[in-house]
Amino acid sequence: MINIIKSDLYRILKGKAIYIVLAVITILSVVSVVGMSPGHIGLSIGSNVDMSDLEMMEEISSAKTLGEYREIMKNNGSFALDKDIVGTNVNLYYFFIVIAVIVVATDFSNKSIKNTISSAISRKEYYFSKLLLILGLGTFLILFNNYGTYILNLIINGKAFSTPLLEFTKLTIIQLPLLYGIISLLVCLAFVLRKTSLFNSISIPFIMVVQLIATGIINLFKLNADWFNNYEIQLALTKLVNNPTNKYIVSCALLGIAYIVIFNTIGYYAFKKAEIK
Amino acid sequence: MKEIILKTNNLTKKYKDFIALDKINIEINKGDIYGLIGRNGAGKTTLMKIITTLANKTSGEFTLLNHNDNDLTETKRRIGSLIENPAFFPNLSAYDNLKYYAIQKGITNYKQIDESLKLVGLDDVIKKKFKNFSLGMKQRLGIAFAILDNPDFIILDEPINGLDPIGISDLRDTFKRLNKERNITILISSHILSELYLLATRFCIIEKGKVVKELSKEELDIECSKCIVIKTDDVKKVSIVLEKDLKTTNYKVVDKEEVRLYDYLENIETVNKTLVKSDINIKQIRETGISLEDYFKSVIKEAK
Numbered sequence: 079m080i081n082i083i084k085s086d087l088y089r090i091l092k093g094k095a096i097y098i099v100l101a102v103i104t105i106l107s108v109v110s111v112v113g114m115s116p117g118h119i120g121l122s123i124g125s126n127v128d129m130s131d132l133e134m135m136e137e138i139s140s141a142k143t144l145g146e147y148r149e150i151m152k153n154n155g156s157f158a159l160d161k162d163i164v165g166t167n168v169n170l171y172y173f174f175i176v177i178a179v180i181v182v183a184t185d186f187s188n189k190s191i192k193n194t195i196s197s198a199i200s201r202k203e204y205y206f207s208k209l210l211l212i213l214g215l216g217t218f219l220i221l222f223n224n225y226g227t228y229i230l231n232l233i234i235n236g237k238a239f240s241t242p243l244l245e246f247t248k249l250t251i252i253q254l255p256l257l258y259g260i261i262s263l264l265v266c267l268a269f270v271l272r273k274t275s276l277f278n279s280i281s282i283p284f285i286m287v288v289q290l291i292a293t294g295i296i297n298l299f300k301l302n303a304d305w306f307n308n309y310e311i312q313l314a315l316t317k318l319v320n321n322p323t324n325k326y327i328v329s330c331a332l333l334g335i336a337y338i339v340i341f342n343t344i345g346y347y348a349f350k351k352a353e354i355k
Numbered sequence: 356m357k358e359i360i361l362k363t364n365n366l367t368k369k370y371k372d373f374i375a376l377d378k379i380n381i382e383i384n385k386g387d388i389y390g391l392i393g394r395n396g397a398g399k400t401t402l403m404k405i406i407t408t409l410a411n412k413t414s415g416e417f418t419l420l421n422h423n424d425n426d427l428t429e430t431k432r433r434i435g436s437l438i439e440n441p442a443f444f445p446n447l448s449a450y451d452n453l454k455y456y457a458i459q460k461g462i463t464n465y466k467q468i469d470e471s472l473k474l475v476g477l478d479d480v481i482k483k484k485f486k487n488f489s490l491g492m493k494q495r496l497g498i499a500f501a502i503l504d505n506p507d508f509i510i511l512d513e514p515i516n517g518l519d520p521i522g523i524s525d526l527r528d529t530f531k532r533l534n535k536e537r538n539i540t541i542l543i544s545s546h547i548l549s550e551l552y553l554l555a556t557r558f559c560i561i562e563k564g565k566v567v568k569e570l571s572k573e574e575l576d577i578e579c580s581k582c583i584v585i586k587t588d589d590v591k592k593v594s595i596v597l598e599k600d601l602k603t604t605n606y607k608v609v610d611k612e613e614v615r616l617y618d619y620l621e622n623i624e625t626v627n628k629t630l631v632k633s634d635i636n637i638k639q640i641r642e643t644g645i646s647l648e649d650y651f652k653s654v655i656k657e658a659k
Contacts, residue, residue: 193500199431
């Protein structure tokens with residue numbers, strides 16, 4: 079198992095993808111920190127600007143340069159920008175896709191998996207070493223993103239816009255089970271679909287499609303949206319950094335663990351029975 | 356007693372209603388170069404895929420290097436394989452691709468990579484990326500991968516596809532050398548019968564998932580060679596007459612009733628007269644011999 083992880087790391091570090099991912103994360107982080115506004119996808123909305131404060135909204139829209147905008151934000155009072163940025167960690171989903179592609183899907187698409195399975199290790203070892211590696215690389219990306227942002231924010235915006243390190247570390251940790259759940263979903267898709275193009279075409283829009291279908295069903299049947307608002311992955315990651323209750327932290331952790339178990343069970347058994355082409 | 360490398364027992368593979376392998380029973384001994392011959396879709400690759408655990412069997416069993424098929428994790432480290440097309444990471448060089456698998460297999464002496472590449476004649480392009488390789492070079496890299504870890508048994512599926520005649524000849528020599536010098540047993544499939552004939556020591560003809568003929572090279576020679584078949588009840592006397600009167604040793608005693616003579620092909624009457632003159636009871640004398648392709652066709656036809 080160690081050997082397969084070592085060999086994959088050797089291959090990944092020889093390629094460009096991982097460096098591009100790190101560069102893009104850094105750029106996004108810099109943009110969020112300098113722009114004093116975390117980037118969002120899908121359902122989330124910013125929490126650092128009070129939309130009902132019309133005077134401030136007017137002030138912001140009149141800002142002509144980034145410098146002016148930053149000045150307005152700074153004068154508006156302190157807020158934990160790093161916490162807000164970590165609240166948008168669902169963005170990491172797209173980088174996890176890249177990791178899943180370079181670790182698993184590429185091996186299937188190139189058919190190089192045949193070489194490994196036919197003469198080196200069992201399917202069980204293969205699956206779990208790939209899972210461990212993706213979780214490991216995923217954790218590295220989370221830490222790189224979070225602490226990179228933390229340090230950048232501290233340097234550029236100062237303490238007034240930062241969270242104490244210990245609290246920030248706690249926020250990072252409580253998000254992990256859900257993020258590992260997302261990673262497990264991608265590992266499952268990679269082992270079930272076994273083709274890079276198919277994997278990409280399904281995994282890239284996956285979260286947005288799920289959000290779209292869920293909100294559609296809720297609106298259509300006038301369902302109670304509490305559960306969705308609390309546990310939809312993107313909303314949950316945002317809520318976890320905004321003073322969550324212990325009960326909520328535990329329930330999100332359990333949900334993450336359930337995702338890990340369910341997706342990996344499906345992924346492993348689909349792979350075990352599959353013919354390697 | 357010969358050491359058995361691979362033994363299959365009623366090995367069967369079904370895809371829904373299609374039977375890809377139908378109760379296959381073969382035995383490969385240590386030192387064999389075992390040639391698998393069959394048409395497209397005959398079941399050659401499926402058999403190799405099951406042995407290398409790329410596909411799951413439906414029923415039956417096999418033992419590989421004395422290990423049952425449900426416990427092959429350690430055994431697989433002793434085999435090398437090239438199944439279907441050679442597949443590697445396109446953006447890595449030949450050396451880096453092999454190093455990737457060397458790390459995976461726990462090989463610490465990276466000189467083995469250079470040796471393997473040299474053996475297949477890729478030592479001058481080790482830094483060239485796989486995506487820039489020609490088909491022949493890709494095949495060679497696949498073979499270099501198969502022999503990377505000094506395996507006891509290598510499984511090669513159509514390894515000479517896409518190679519030029521010199522490349523084919525070089526690889527044939529490489530396989531023979533590996534077999535002779537390192538005592539590596541080889542299971543090889545090919546459509547090119549003449550090439551397989553020059554390499555293999557045993558042959559298995561497979562058709563529609565069934566083994567229709569298993570024979571040694573000597574037996575295949577006997578089946579295919581152009582010769583005079585002499586059926587008699589005294590092969591010993593025939594041998595003496597052939598050597599003394601016809602001055603030839605180019606013959607083979609097939610069994611207690613048959614002798615095959617590879618000389619005097621244009622003078623079958625002379626042979627007949629000489630044998631009769633020596634008071635030998637000749638039951639039948641005829642000329643025979645077919646090409647490998649014709650022999651293959653006839654076996655397939657018989658199987659139908």
